[in-house]
Amino acid sequence: VSDASLPLEDALILSLAGCLPPTRNTRLAIGDDAAAITLPDGNLLLVTTDMLMEDVHFRLSWDDLPALGWKALAQNLSDIAAMGGTPTHAVIAIALPAAWAPHNAQALYRGIATLAAQAEVDVIGGDTIRSAGPLTLTLTVLGRVSPNELLTRRGARPGDALYVTGTLGRAAAGLRVLEDGRPIPDDLAAAVDAQLRPQPRLVAARAIASSRLATAMMDLSDGLATDLHRLCRASSVGAVVDGDAVPVDPVVAACCRWAANAPGDPLALALTGGEDFELLIAAPPAAAAALHTLLAPLPLTRIGECTAAPEVQLRRGAQLAPLAWGFTHFT
Amino acid sequence: VSDASLPLEDALILSLAGCLPPTRNTRLAIGDDAAAITLPDGNLLLVTTDMLMEDVHFRLSWDDLPALGWKALAQNLSDIAAMGGTPTHAVIAIALPAAWAPHNAQALYRGIATLAAQAEVDVIGGDTIRSAGPLTLTLTVLGRVSPNELLTRRGARPGDALYVTGTLGRAAAGLRVLEDGRPIPDDLAAAVDAQLRPQPRLVAARAIASSRLATAMMDLSDGLATDLHRLCRASSVGAVVDGDAVPVDPVVAACCRWAANAPGDPLALALTGGEDFELLIAAPPAAAAALHTLLAPLPLTRIGECTAAPEVQLRRGAQLAPLAWGFTHFT
Numbered sequence: 001v002s003d004a005s006l007p008l009e010d011a012l013i014l015s016l017a018g019c020l021p022p023t024r025n026t027r028l029a030i031g032d033d034a035a036a037i038t039l040p041d042g043n044l045l046l047v048t049t050d051m052l053m054e055d056v057h058f059r060l061s062w063d064d065l066p067a068l069g070w071k072a073l074a075q076n077l078s079d080i081a082a083m084g085g086t087p088t089h090a091v092i093a094i095a096l097p098a099a100w101a102p103h104n105a106q107a108l109y110r111g112i113a114t115l116a117a118q119a120e121v122d123v124i125g126g127d128t129i130r131s132a133g134p135l136t137l138t139l140t141v142l143g144r145v146s147p148n149e150l151l152t153r154r155g156a157r158p159g160d161a162l163y164v165t166g167t168l169g170r171a172a173a174g175l176r177v178l179e180d181g182r183p184i185p186d187d188l189a190a191a192v193d194a195q196l197r198p199q200p201r202l203v204a205a206r207a208i209a210s211s212r213l214a215t216a217m218m219d220l221s222d223g224l225a226t227d228l229h230r231l232c233r234a235s236s237v238g239a240v241v242d243g244d245a246v247p248v249d250p251v252v253a254a255c256c257r258w259a260a261n262a263p264g265d266p267l268a269l270a271l272t273g274g275e276d277f278e279l280l281i282a283a284p285p286a287a288a289a290a291l292h293t294l295l296a297p298l299p300l301t302r303i304g305e306c307t308a309a310p311e312v313q314l315r316r317g318a319q320l321a322p323l324a325w326g327f328t329h330f331t
Numbered sequence: 332v333s334d335a336s337l338p339l340e341d342a343l344i345l346s347l348a349g350c351l352p353p354t355r356n357t358r359l360a361i362g363d364d365a366a367a368i369t370l371p372d373g374n375l376l377l378v379t380t381d382m383l384m385e386d387v388h389f390r391l392s393w394d395d396l397p398a399l400g401w402k403a404l405a406q407n408l409s410d411i412a413a414m415g416g417t418p419t420h421a422v423i424a425i426a427l428p429a430a431w432a433p434h435n436a437q438a439l440y441r442g443i444a445t446l447a448a449q450a451e452v453d454v455i456g457g458d459t460i461r462s463a464g465p466l467t468l469t470l471t472v473l474g475r476v477s478p479n480e481l482l483t484r485r486g487a488r489p490g491d492a493l494y495v496t497g498t499l500g501r502a503a504a505g506l507r508v509l510e511d512g513r514p515i516p517d518d519l520a521a522a523v524d525a526q527l528r529p530q531p532r533l534v535a536a537r538a539i540a541s542s543r544l545a546t547a548m549m550d551l552s553d554g555l556a557t558d559l560h561r562l563c564r565a566s567s568v569g570a571v572v573d574g575d576a577v578p579v580d581p582v583v584a585a586c587c588r589w590a591a592n593a594p595g596d597p598l599a600l601a602l603t604g605g606e607d608f609e610l611l612i613a614a615p616p617a618a619a620a621a622l623h624t625l626l627a628p629l630p631l632t633r634i635g636e637c638t639a640a641p642e643v644q645l646r647r648g649a650q651l652a653p654l655a656w657g658f659t660h661f662t
Contacts, residue, residue, distance in 0.1 A: 009459060012433055012436065012459060013459055015433055015436075015437060016436055016437060016440045016459065019437050019440040019441050019444050020440065020443070020444045020447070020454045021444055021447060021448040021454075023453035023454070023455060024451070024453055025419060025420075025453055026420065026453045026455050028455075029453065029454075029455040029456060030454075030455065030456050030457070032456075034456070035420075035422065035455035035456040037419075037420060037455070037473075039370055039371065039372070040370065040371070040372040040374065041370070041371040041372050043371065045376070045473075047420070047422055047455060047456065047471075047473070048422075048456070049422045049423075049424045049456065049457055049458050049469070049471055050424065050458050051424040051425070051426055051458050051460055051467070051469060053426055053460060053462060053463055053464075053467070054463065055463040055464075056426070056460055056461065056462070056463045057460075088356060088368075089356075089357065089366075089368060089378070091366065091378055091379075091380045091471060092380075093380045093381065093382040093469045093471075094382070095382055095384055095387070095467065102343055102346055105343065105346075105347055106346060106347060106350050109347045109350040109351065110350050112351070113350050113351045113352055116351070116352060117352040120355070122354035122355055122356055122357045122360065122368075123351045123352075123354070123360075123361075124354060124357050124359075124360040124361065124366035124368070124378060125360060125361050125363075125365070125366040125378065125379070125380065126361070126380055127380050127381050127382050127469075128340060128343060128344055128347065129382055129384060129387055129388075130387065131384060131387070131465075132384055132385065132386040132387045132464070132465050133384075133386075133463070133464030133465045134463050134464045136382070136384070136426065136467055138380070138382060138424045138458075138469035138471075140378075140380055140422060140424075140469075140471040142368075142376075142378070
């Protein structure tokens with residue numbers, strides 16, 4: 001697979017990484033959900049950072065501020081979880097709009113604090129500035145994992161089965177409902193909640209890591225159609241996804257019926273919609289029963305398998321076609 | 332000292348910290364140059380984060396992009412150094428203006444890479460997004476220090492002497508020259524260089540920490556008139572600064588003569604101008620000779636002393652007057 005096939009975000013990150021000197025004291029640098037540094041006692045320190053900017057990742061007209069703080073932390077916790085780790089500490093850098101009163105910033109912090117307390121993460125510092133433009137938040141989260149429980153994007157092998165936790169498309173459906181602007185119908189409230197207040201799979205991810213049954217793992221932040229390409233590239237494998245097996249959340253079909261601006265095809269929304277923060281897992285087929293038992297009652301769905309051929313393909317009925325790199329924020 | 336006397340930035344940070352749950356596994360959280368976490372081997376992991384936003388902290392019309400990358404890393408390295416630590420790893424979150432070509436981002440990264448290589452810091456990851464507004468950079472830097480060499484803002488005692496490294500006011504003079512907009516005269520080029528490409532005091536800070544001669548230390552990022560108040564509050568002491576002793580850089584007087592928009596008083600610029608990234612140190616008077624020997628040939632100047640009375644005062648000739656909280660970016 002040539003780099004010319006990469007979407008802009010991935011190509012730019014590769015080119016920027018090429019400007020940096022080689023790392024000396026690092027187990028895992030750019031190119032995974034989090035970086036990993038070996039600590040003196042042999043365990044790994046995980047580090048991840050995410051920037052959220054108004055009108056790129058959210059609109060203040062949609063969000064209540066505690067939800068925004070929650071989500072900013074949740075997506076970083078999800079990155080640590082996706083490496084098999086336990087998040088431990090967070091720092092917050094925030095650029096506050098010039099017109100904001102202190103109570104707005106406090107509301108946002110309370111959302112961060114609620115999830116931090118629940119996940120037993122210490123918020124240990126930050127930087128607070130006045131923005132010359134949009135509200136901008138950068139959270140950096142640290143975590144820990146033992147080296148034999150570290151899961152990366154790199155370990156998948158041809159023949160491994162591919163699984164996702166939970167259901168897909170809820171957060172994307174919620175985004176469509178929010179963009180639509182009409183009052184939110186009761187049967188779509190769960191989708192909006194998934195978009196605004198995602199629940200990172202901390203417990204499931206740790207269970208998978210400590211079982212050592214998986215060969216690769218990542219979180220679905222940009223949608224399966226993008227993130228599966230990333231896992232396959234990192235592992236030097238391809239994949240075939242069975243479209244009929246993808247666990248499309250029932251709310252997606254309801255959203256497609258209701259929202260004028262939603263694509264008509266629930267599967268397309270589930271494949272290309274980001275921010276579900278479910279886990280994508282590769283594991284040998286023999287591990288299937290043990291994985292299901294491990295995660296129950298959380299749904300775990302086999303959506304396809306890894307292949308030696310490097311293509312990433314989607315099977316719908318009898319047809320096999322390339323699965324295009326999908327949705328990304330970076331447009 | 333009541334909180335009502337605090338400038339807006341410090342008051343807001345206190346109020347935000349109050350929204351967060353108490354930390355459980357943290358040696359030092361919000362309120363110093365960096366946070367500190369105890370590692371399994373007993374050493375401390377230091378963490379600091381800084382957000383830089385276009386038209387708040389810099390203007391793209393002034394900066395060459397490698398210098399901007401350099402400075403973003405330099406100010407974080409300075410925070411780690413100010414705790415007595417050695418910086419080891421950095422992560423970069425960046426929001427790129429929509430119109431930027433990849434070579435602009437690469438130029439900025441090369442500036443980060445140059446300083447990272449010089450300081451032996453691994454850049455291990457990040458996040459890259461398209462900005463809906465200004466260029467925004469958040470760097471988070473990790474470092475390490477042994478617990479008995481950790482220096483905070485908290486340890487100063489009444490009677491301790493106060494020192495600064497180097498000279499003050501250069502970076503602020505450089506800012507005035509850049510804001511003036513006329514061509515930069517040769518004799519002010521050093522000031523502009525200090526503003527655009529600051530040199531964090533990594534070696535000096537480590538020497539002070541390992542000597543264990545100092546009781547408190549911080550870096551001068553917002554100017555002595557602001558940062559000394561912070562050190563005094565954290566240590567529950569006051570201070571008297573001898574205005575005649577403050578090592579005002581000679582370029583400051585040259586700048587005041589040249590630049591129409593500079594204050595007429597070089598001492599005022601040196602006290603209130605930020606971004607010198609020199610070290611402010613408290614140490615018992617008996618340590619004076621040893622500290623000078625330790626840092627030579629770097630200038631170390633005694634600028635005053637800590638007092639039991641909580642006021643922070645400035646002596647000019649025979650007059651003693653309160654030293655007002657000075658310049659801050661947060662206006």
